[in-house]
Amino acid sequence: xxxxxxxxxxxxxxxxxxxxxxxxxxxxxxxxxxxxxxxxxxxxxxxxxxxxxxxxxxxxxxxxxxxxxxxxxxxxxxxx
Numbered sequence: 611x612x613x614x615x616x617x618x619x620x621x622x623x624x625x626x627x628x629x630x631x632x633x634x635x636x637x638x639x640x641x642x643x644x645x646x647x648x649x650x651x652x653x654x655x656x657x658x659x660x661x662x663x664x665x666x667x668x669x670x671x672x673x674x675x676x677x678x679x680x681x682x683x684x685x686x687x688x689x690x
Contacts, residue, residue, distance in 0.1 A: 611688065613657060614652050614656065617652075619652075621649065632646060638669075639665055641665065649661070
């Protein structure tokens with residue numbers, strides 16, 4: 611699994627847990643729709659830290675809270 615795929619999984623899980631739409635996250639984070647679609651489809655080759663930080667802010671959490679998930683702890687996580 612790539613970092614982009616892990617971010618997509620974490621984001622989808624948080625959206626579900628918080629009963630939040632992707633549109634609301636886009637509005638709260640300031641991320642454009644096309645960019646968010648690229649993230650959610652996990653087709654991007656890489657993701658920048660500032661984008662992860664914007665997603666975390668959209669969820670009203672710190673980047674450390676966002677990254678504190680088993681999906682990021684895998685030894686097999688590919689770093690692009």
